Amino acid sequence: MKALKYINKYFIKYKWRLLIGILITILSKILALKVPQIVGDSLNVVEDYQTAKKNNVSEAELAILLKEVEHELLMNILIIVGVAVLAGFFTFLMRQTIIVTSRLVEFDLKNEIYQQYQRLSLNFYKKNRTGDLMNRISEDVSKVRMYVGPAVMYSMNMIVLLAVGFTQMISIDVELTMYTLIPFPFLSISIFVLSKVIHKRSTIVQQYLSKLTTFNQEFFSGISVVKSYGIEKQIIQDFDEIANQSKEKNIHLQRANALFFPLMILLIGLSNLIVIYVGGQKYINDEIQIGTIIEFLLYVNILTWPVAVVGWVTSMIQQAEASQARINEFLDEVPEIQNHNNSPTNLIGEVAFKNVTFTYDDTNITALKNISFTVKPGETVAILGKTGSGKSTIIELIARLYDTKEGEILLDGKNIEDANLNDIRNQIGFVPQDPFLFSETIENNIKFGKEDATEQEIIKAAKDAVVHENIIDFPRGYKTILGERGVTLSGGQKQRVSIARAIIKNPKILIFDDCLSAVDTETEERILENLKKVSQNKTTFIISHRVSSAKNADKILVLDDGKITQQGTHNQLLTEKGYYKELYEQQLLEKEN
Numbered sequence: 359m360k361a362l363k364y365i366n367k368y369f370i371k372y373k374w375r376l377l378i379g380i381l382i383t384i385l386s387k388i389l390a391l392k393v394p395q396i397v398g399d400s401l402n403v404v405e406d407y408q409t410a411k412k413n414n415v416s417e418a419e420l421a422i423l424l425k426e427v428e429h430e431l432l433m434n435i436l437i438i439v440g441v442a443v444l445a446g447f448f449t450f451l452m453r454q455t456i457i458v459t460s461r462l463v464e465f466d467l468k469n470e471i472y473q474q475y476q477r478l479s480l481n482f483y484k485k486n487r488t489g490d491l492m493n494r495i496s497e498d499v500s501k502v503r504m505y506v507g508p509a510v511m512y513s514m515n516m517i518v519l520l521a522v523g524f525t526q527m528i529s530i531d532v533e534l535t536m537y538t539l540i541p542f543p544f545l546s547i548s549i550f551v552l553s554k555v556i557h558k559r560s561t562i563v564q565q566y567l568s569k570l571t572t573f574n575q576e577f578f579s580g581i582s583v584v585k586s587y588g589i590e591k592q593i594i595q596d597f598d599e600i601a602n603q604s605k606e607k608n609i610h611l612q613r614a615n616a617l618f619f620p621l622m623i624l625l626i627g628l629s630n631l632i633v634i635y636v637g638g639q640k641y642i643n644d645e646i647q648i649g650t651i652i653e654f655l656l657y658v659n660i661l662t663w664p665v666a667v668v669g670w671v672t673s674m675i676q677q678a679e680a681s682q683a684r685i686n687e688f689l690d691e692v693p694e695i696q697n698h699n700n701s702p703t704n705l706i707g708e709v710a711f712k713n714v715t716f717t718y719d720d721t722n723i724t725a726l727k728n729i730s731f732t733v734k735p736g737e738t739v740a741i742l743g744k745t746g747s748g749k750s751t752i753i754e755l756i757a758r759l760y761d762t763k764e765g766e767i768l769l770d771g772k773n774i775e776d777a778n779l780n781d782i783r784n785q786i787g788f789v790p791q792d793p794f795l796f797s798e799t800i801e802n803n804i805k806f807g808k809e810d811a812t813e814q815e816i817i818k819a820a821k822d823a824v825v826h827e828n829i830i831d832f833p834r835g836y837k838t839i840l841g842e843r844g845v846t847l848s849g850g851q852k853q854r855v856s857i858a859r860a861i862i863k864n865p866k867i868l869i870f871d872d873c874l875s876a877v878d879t880e881t882e883e884r885i886l887e888n889l890k891k892v893s894q895n896k897t898t899f900i901i902s903h904r905v906s907s908a909k910n911a912d913k914i915l916v917l918d919d920g921k922i923t924q925q926g927t928h929n930q931l932l933t934e935k936g937y938y939k940e941l942y943e944q945q946l947l948e949k950e951n
């Protein structure tokens with residue numbers, strides 16, 4: 359129950375609702391336990407009448423007795439009906455309070471996990487798979503809800519029924535109660551052992567469920583690769599393999615689960631036999647009345663459910679414990695990138711790297727080696743270099759997606775880690791290498807950069823990104839829905855919508871990570887021309903493999919294996935022997951051909 363302690367704060371938050379629910383549960387169970395007593399009394403009244411009949415009581419007295427018996431039976435029937443109606447009403451209220459509380463806690467917990475997901479850094483998402491993330495916020499939270507709602511409700515049921523039921527039984531006949539109780543310790547021990555097995559097996563089942571979700575999620579995301587390589591058969595085989603393993607683990611779990619009820623029924627049946635045998639002997643010896651035996655049999659049957667539920671509730675709690683432990687693992691994760699400053703940071707736009715060396719933790723690849731450069735506010739910098747030379751790493755550090763351990767990154771002369779994280783991200787317009795668009799309208803995808811953007815602003819941004827003409831060609835224009843259920847944009851169109859999204863933010867720093875790779879050189883020219891206007895007073899980073907994207911930049915950095923090998927303007931670099939000049943000549947040749 360260590361992990362589930364986390365949920366206590368929600369019990370406190372909803373204490374009144376829960377307390378009322380628990381009170382109602384107690385009332386409804388006390389009422390339900392009145393029934394055996396009334397049935398027992400009724401039978402005893404009938405038996406008294408039969409005894410009187412045998413004892414030669416006069417006709418007149420018998421007639422009066424019969425009337426009394428009939429009256430009492432009628433009253434008892436009415437009471438039983440009344441109790442049933444009231445108990446039903448209380449059960450309804452009990453669900454309305456306790457089960458509704460569990461839904462509220464489920465909602466809160468999901469929100470909490472979601473907020474933590476938002477806080478966590480990029481590295482966390484690299485280490486954990488999407489299917490697993492989804493499973494913990496859905497499947498695992500559902501398991502925890504079962505603990506907060508049904509488990510609490512049934513536990514209360516059980517405690518009240520057992521406490522009140524046994525008290526009533528003992529008050530009638532201590533010896534008979536003791537005999538009736540004999541099977542219960544066996545029941546508790548076997549439940550305990552079984553629950554442990556169930557806990558172990560359900561943890562494994564949960565892991566397999568995560569595996570399946572992850573597999574499917576990746577398959578759906580990569581559907582075009584799967585289809586184009588024609589590897590559906592292989593995928594089906596892989597899926598079958600995981601699904602089969604998952605099925606085996608589930609069957610394994612169900613085998614243990616299936617033992618619960620037969621075990622309960624066996625031991626409860628034993629209790630019934632004991633009541634009939636011991637009770638019967640006591641009746642023969644005139645120690646108890648016939649109604650008492652019936653009353654005991656009813657008690658045993660009423661107590662069957664709560665005792666049977668012990669096992670269910672135990673396994674529910676253990677499954678919730680396993681799930682909450684998985685949830686806590688993520689909730690306890692400290693975001694690698696922390697905000698150390700809550701006061702506002704307004705960027706001017708100077709960016710400087712001072713002897714920055716950066717190694718990725720997961721791969722141990724040193725992507726940047728002793729990098730130093732300074733970019734003045736409003737300048738445009740182009741970064742060129744072979745693939746894997748560290749270009750994207752530089753801009754990921756500027757957006758503080760990672761923190762560097764060696765060297766310093768300065769924004770406007772101050773260490774980037776001392777700036778307000780939220781503010782710097784808000785003042786950076788970042789177009790990633792592989793742009794992601796949501797299954798939403800084009801308009802909303804562009805507005806993502808500025809929630810309150812007007813229609814004019816959206817059109818202006820789209821025009822600057824040279825995508826406006828493409829958008830208005832769609833029948834629904836800016837209202838065209840993208841993604842799974844909508845239109846699929848070409849690679850170049852996606853890049854340009856993504857550029858519009860960055861431009862509309864009107865940020866202080868604009869970053870384009872090789873985002874013109876999928877557009878033809880003519881469109882590239884037009885975009886770059888527009889960007890000249892847009893990026894006035896904005897520090898702009900353009901990562902590219904093309905000289906055409908870099909040639910107008912105020913400064914060009916050439917990277918090789920994490921080091922800056924050349925630095926200067928287009929004209930300066932053309933006078934030097936090196937990667938830039940080679941690239942220029944090679945691309946010039948390609949153009950001519």
Ligand SMILES: Nc1ncnc2c1ncn2[C@@H]1O[C@H](COP(=O)(O)OP(=O)(O)OP(=O)(O)O)[C@@H](O)[C@H]1O
Nearest residue numbers: 718720721723725744745746747748749750751752
């Ligand atoms: N998230 C990451 N985790 C671990 N290693 C990474 C990560 N991202 C990049 N690397 C490694 O760091 C090195 C530099 O990568 P980076 O993406 O910065 O290069 P790049 O110049 O932008 O390449 P490209 O032109 O292909 O985009 C590469 O060796 C790469 O494998």
